[in-house]
Amino acid sequence: MFSEALLCFGATSTSVFEPDSYDSNNEISIVSLFDVSHDVHQSNALAADSIGLKETHVYTVTMGYHSNWIQDAQESFHPIEVTEGLWIVPEWITPLV
Numbered sequence: 001m002f003s004e005a006l007l008c009f010g011a012t013s014t015s016v017f018e019p020d021s022y023d024s025n026n027e028i029s030i031v032s033l034f035d036v037s038h039d040v041h042q043s044n045a046l047a048a049d050s051i052g053l054k055e056t057h058v059y060t061v062t063m064g065y066h067s068n069w070i071q072d073a074q075e076s077f078h079p080i081e082v083t084e085g086l087w088i089v090p091e092w093i094t095p096l097v
Helices: 001-009 039-051 067-073
Strands: 012-017 029-033 078-082 086-088
Touching: 001 012, 001 039, 029 078
Parallel strands: none
Antiparallel strands: 012 029, 078 086
């Protein structure tokens, strides 16, 4: 429920991790991704309030590696010569003449 609330208040993605066996505290972990310019603390407070979460929960904010995944994927593709003079070239690459 809290992970869905985080999505409503700015998270672009959430993942819930539950232990295989519960101990006395029944803790779970929720990993959420936010845009770098987003106020994570405000989103966390609004999400907690929206579901009536009154207990204080522990969370940390860390800055992860930010990449342009589209550009990273495109860089892994290269022109291929199928037969002499016939090339398959990704559309974002200018063919060599």
